[in-house]
Amino acid sequence: MNAQARQGWLLVAPATLLFVGIVATPLAMTLLLSFNGWSSTQGIVPTLTVQNYAEILSDSFFAEIFLRTLRIALWVTLICVLIGAPEAYILRRMREPWRSSFILVVIGPLLVSVVARTLGWALLLGGNGLIPLALHRLGLTSSPVSLMFTETGVVIALVHVLVPFMVLSVWASLARMDPATERAAQSLGASQITIFLRIVLPQAMPGILSGGIIVFSLAASAFATPAIIGGRRLKVASTLAYDEFLNTLNWPLGAAIAVLLLVGIVAIVVGWNRFIERRYSQVFAS
Amino acid sequence: MPYLALENIRKAYGPAVAVDRLDLGVEKGEFISLLGPSGCGKTTTLQMIAGFVEPTQGAIALDGIDLSRLAPEKRGLGIVFQSYALFPHMTVAANVAFGLEMRRVGKAEIRQRVEQALAMVGLADKGGRYPRQMSGGQQQRVALARALVIRPAILLLDEPLSNLDAKQREEMQLELRQIQRQSGTTTVLVTHDQQEALALSDRIVVMNQGRVEQIGSPFDVYERPGSAFVATFLGRTNTFSAEPTPRGLAVAGHVMMPGERPATISIRPEKVDFTTDGDGLPGRVLTRVFQGNHWLLHVETPGGLCLVIRPNDGRPLPGEGETVVLAFRARDASLSLAGSTP
Amino acid sequence: MRNGPLALVFHAAFVVFLLAPMVLVCLVAFTPEGFLSIPTTRFSLRWFERIAQYPDFIAAFRTSLFVATAASLIAVLFAVPAALAIARYRFTGREALNAFFMAPLMIPHLVLGIAFLRFYSLLGISGTMAGLIIGHVVVVFPFAMRMVLAAATGMDKRIEDAATALGADRITTYRRIVIPLIIPGMASGFALAFIQSFDEVTMTVFIASATTTTLPVRMFTYIQDSIDPLICAVSALLILFTVLAMLVIDRFYGLQRLFIGEDKS
Ligand SMILES: Nc1ncnc2c1ncn2[C@@H]1O[C@H](COP(=O)(O)OP(=O)(O)OP(=O)(O)O)[C@@H](O)[C@H]1O
Ligand SMILES: [Mg+2]
Numbered sequence: 005m006n007a008q009a010r011q012g013w014l015l016v017a018p019a020t021l022l023f024v025g026i027v028a029t030p031l032a033m034t035l036l037l038s039f040n041g042w043s044s045t046q047g048i049v050p051t052l053t054v055q056n057y058a059e060i061l062s063d064s065f066f067a068e069i070f071l072r073t074l075r076i077a078l079w080v081t082l083i084c085v086l087i088g089a090p091e092a093y094i095l096r097r098m099r100e101p102w103r104s105s106f107i108l109v110v111i112g113p114l115l116v117s118v119v120a121r122t123l124g125w126a127l128l129l130g131g132n133g134l135i136p137l138a139l140h141r142l143g144l145t146s147s148p149v150s151l152m153f154t155e156t157g158v159v160i161a162l163v164h165v166l167v168p169f170m171v172l173s174v175w176a177s178l179a180r181m182d183p184a185t186e187r188a189a190q191s192l193g194a195s196q197i198t199i200f201l202r203i204v205l206p207q208a209m210p211g212i213l214s215g216g217i218i219v220f221s222l223a224a225s226a227f228a229t230p231a232i233i234g235g236r237r238l239k240v241a242s243t244l245a246y247d248e249f250l251n252t253l254n255w256p257l258g259a260a261i262a263v264l265l266l267v268g269i270v271a272i273v274v275g276w277n278r279f280i281e282r283r284y285s286q287v288f289a290s
Numbered sequence: 291m292p293y294l295a296l297e298n299i300r301k302a303y304g305p306a307v308a309v310d311r312l313d314l315g316v317e318k319g320e321f322i323s324l325l326g327p328s329g330c331g332k333t334t335t336l337q338m339i340a341g342f343v344e345p346t347q348g349a350i351a352l353d354g355i356d357l358s359r360l361a362p363e364k365r366g367l368g369i370v371f372q373s374y375a376l377f378p379h380m381t382v383a384a385n386v387a388f389g390l391e392m393r394r395v396g397k398a399e400i401r402q403r404v405e406q407a408l409a410m411v412g413l414a415d416k417g418g419r420y421p422r423q424m425s426g427g428q429q430q431r432v433a434l435a436r437a438l439v440i441r442p443a444i445l446l447l448d449e450p451l452s453n454l455d456a457k458q459r460e461e462m463q464l465e466l467r468q469i470q471r472q473s474g475t476t477t478v479l480v481t482h483d484q485q486e487a488l489a490l491s492d493r494i495v496v497m498n499q500g501r502v503e504q505i506g507s508p509f510d511v512y513e514r515p516g517s518a519f520v521a522t523f524l525g526r527t528n529t530f531s532a533e534p535t536p537r538g539l540a541v542a543g544h545v546m547m548p549g550e551r552p553a554t555i556s557i558r559p560e561k562v563d564f565t566t567d568g569d570g571l572p573g574r575v576l577t578r579v580f581q582g583n584h585w586l587l588h589v590e591t592p593g594g595l596c597l598v599i600r601p602n603d604g605r606p607l608p609g610e611g612e613t614v615v616l617a618f619r620a621r622d623a624s625l626s627l628a629g630s631t632p
Numbered sequence: 633m634r635n636g637p638l639a640l641v642f643h644a645a646f647v648v649f650l651l652a653p654m655v656l657v658c659l660v661a662f663t664p665e666g667f668l669s670i671p672t673t674r675f676s677l678r679w680f681e682r683i684a685q686y687p688d689f690i691a692a693f694r695t696s697l698f699v700a701t702a703a704s705l706i707a708v709l710f711a712v713p714a715a716l717a718i719a720r721y722r723f724t725g726r727e728a729l730n731a732f733f734m735a736p737l738m739i740p741h742l743v744l745g746i747a748f749l750r751f752y753s754l755l756g757i758s759g760t761m762a763g764l765i766i767g768h769v770v771v772v773f774p775f776a777m778r779m780v781l782a783a784a785t786g787m788d789k790r791i792e793d794a795a796t797a798l799g800a801d802r803i804t805t806y807r808r809i810v811i812p813l814i815i816p817g818m819a820s821g822f823a824l825a826f827i828q829s830f831d832e833v834t835m836t837v838f839i840a841s842a843t844t845t846t847l848p849v850r851m852f853t854y855i856q857d858s859i860d861p862l863i864c865a866v867s868a869l870l871i872l873f874t875v876l877a878m879l880v881i882d883r884f885y886g887l888q889r890l891f892i893g894e895d896k897s
Contacts, residue, residue, distance in 0.1 A: 012721030098635065109647055112874075118833060124654055124867075126855070127859070246838075249838065
């Protein structure tokens with residue numbers, strides 16, 4: 005080992021030790037825990053068994069919850085793309101001082117506690133909330149229907165929580181775009197719509213895809229928002245694990261749910277990343 | 291009426307005036323350069339022709355048709371941007387085809403014209419590549435092909451060669467000129483590189499602070515600069531203040547040329563020669579620098595520092611520290627009378 | 633290029649969507665009624681006054697501030713040497729380590745919460761302040777690391793060589809050149825880490841005890857029982873606090889810079 009490498013390792017040693025000690029170890033223990041048995045009388049039984057996984061994978065109750073989690077995450081991602089990408093483009097085209105002020109408006113909510121924001125949605129979506137009343141007034145529903153404890157409600161609130169990430173991500177890739185390409189297309193005779201669809205959108209695609217990864221993984225593992233809007237009635241994977249841990253006290257089962265959630269998310273994210281790299285390595289610099 | 295006519299154009303950004311009182315006529319097939327220092331309004335002028343910037347005042351007409359109400363995408367002009375602005379997510383061929391697609395040209399014809407255009411810029415076999423996989427010079431050619439393939443009424447070039455290294459630039463200059471002559475496309479080039487303007491253009495528009503200083507052929511603006519600005523901006527110039535004497539105009543007491551009023555003499559460094567027959571401006575060589583095909587000498591004279599350029603043709607030259615006498619022919623010098631504005 | 637009218641309508645709708653829930657919470661907080669309603673006749677501060685009767689909200693707020701400060705400081709202290717090493721030394725495992733340090737971003741906080749709950753209960757430190765802070769250090773470390781790393785990478789290594797060439801020894805070079813150059817990165821890393829820690833609910837729900845509850849967790853558990861104007865008043869105060877913090881950060885550092893990085897265009 006040369007001097008440079010030695011010094012380098014010396015400098016990273018504290019953080020590495022910290023991470024091995026307090027991240028890797030607990031995670032390994034959780035993995036182990038998910039293979040432990042459990043009984044309501046004895047609590048955790050320190051045997052090695054795949055019984056928890058077998059239970060989750062065979063029971064349609066769990067399957068439904070995991071499917072719901074996936075469905076919600078996909079909807080949230082899709083809607084975030086559909087509204088976040090155009091918003092980023094609109095912001096990009098704004099002039100100062102509007103641009104800076106509205107960027108504050110978009111980033112601002114990221115700083116506000118998720119609990120406070122979700123509370124706002126609970127007020128908006130509840131039976132007497134503005135949205136059910138508005139839907140009723142517009143004649144879309146025969147009576148004000150509460151959106152609390154519904155998938156729709158959870159999706160709306162999660163979009164609100166996560167869409168700033170999409171805007172930021174698309175913004176970053178638009179910032180790398182040469183604005184002269186838009187003018188070039190215009191001079192070649194392209195209309196505004198054509199410019200957006202054929203010049204801007206493809207160049208924003210890396211940002212949309214990486215924003216999609218962020219939004220998807222955060223939506224799939226979100227806890228506070230589905231817990232408040234979905235409540236006990238509409239469980240997702242994370243609230244299910246929470247219940248197993250803090251109410252049923254079946255820790256091994258809860259751990260197995262968490263492990264499956266983690267593995268699922270990591271698999272999807274890694275696959276997605278591979279796809280992006282393969283698709284775009286030729287076209288764009290990393 | 292010229293093919294492209296700019297009449298009394300003015301562009302102001304708030305209180306700042308970028309272009310003022312600009313009159314310019316470009317004939318069909320002509321190659322015109324806008325030349326001037328940074329910030330003099332060249333890009334603004336080009337953008338007004340292209341339609342991306344709206345003139346505060348004045349009219350632009352193409353082939354007798356007023357352009358002011360026409361959106362950029364309707365003008366049918368070909369533009370090469372300084373950054374090339376190639377679409378990074380499209381192949382070279384798709385880049386070139388884009389303008390034709392917008393014009394709803396048939397598939398077969400698009401393919402054929404794209405091939406032609408790429409062949410013209412020497413990239414016949416590179417159609418399948420992405421811009422990122424090409425060198426600066428190649429990207430430059432793609433941008434040129436993309437602009438030319440739509441058979442534009444006018445080709446607008448904004449410092450198209452400024453991102454290339456010296457050698458590539460020289461090659462591209464030659465090629466650009468050839469392609470322009472071959473296609474006969476009316477061309478407006480923006481540049482701050484005088485060499486480029488001199489080498490390429492039929493006529494040069496020298497701009498300064500938003501105004502036109504002089505319009506003329508390269509030879510004219512170089513040999514007969516219309517103002518002191520043009521003289522100093524284009525090439526290098528020595529200036530001496532001269533006083534009248536009974537025998538003619540004298541610099542620091544040494545008679546140099548005929549004349550009877552106090553004046554400023556401007557003379558190009560390559561027009562100054564060393565003389566041995568006594569009459570002239572005495573001086574001492576401060577530095578002598580070899581520049582390949584010529585020598586550059588700084589000579590200290592009682593009238594101020596004088597730059598002398600001599601061809602590297604094998605004739606002996608004075609060395610550093612030697613005393614010399616400088617002279618030039620009266621018809622090579624230009625005079626501006628003292629007191630009149632330069 | 634200008635945005636067309638359609639774009640502006642879309643933009644307005646987007647902004648309303650983003651702000652509506654927070655504005656609504658703040659409005660309801662001022663209701664004079666005893667139930668959830670938007671004040672129509674007058675604004676009342678009665679629900680803000682009621683907060684005083686719930687000392688656990690105030691205690692939770694203090695805990696949040698303390699945990700966020702401690703965790704962010706610790707994270708930055710660990711991040712500085714690690715970032716310097718990764719930015720400026722070439723050694724095997726450098727890339728892998730960087731990915732390793734960023735990993736908590738990929739791990740759902742729920743999983744981290746469960747892992748810490750299990751870990752602490754085995755170590756016998758469940759529900760302690762130390763445990764809580766350690767958990768937060770892990771969560772915020774990638775954010776601190778990212779900012780410090782950006783500062784360290786952006787620094788020209790030759791500046792340091794120049795200092796050495798001018799006769800500065802290693803310690804002096806660090807003290808006079810390297811550290812001053814990465815201080816902005818440390819500050820922004822701290823700010824970003826603080827924000828993340830202060831907002832964290834998911835992991836904290838698992839590892840906070842009654843005495844170490846943070847504000848978001850206290851609010852979360854309160855909302856699970858009931859939603860009333862009181863919790864709206866607490867949220868309104870929290871939103872106000874956040875907006876003030878945001879304006880301060882924006883004034884002195886630039887929110888855009890913190891979240892997006894330097895804008896080159
Ligand atoms: N959008 C704008 N807003 C305000 N001022 C502008 C704008 N665009 C250009 N200007 C100003 O107008 C003047 C002319 O600018 P222009 O870009 O035409 O110069 P240029 O001759 O192309 O210079 P360069 O060689 O540096 O490209 C400059 O002083 C510039 O600062
Ligand atoms: Mg310019």
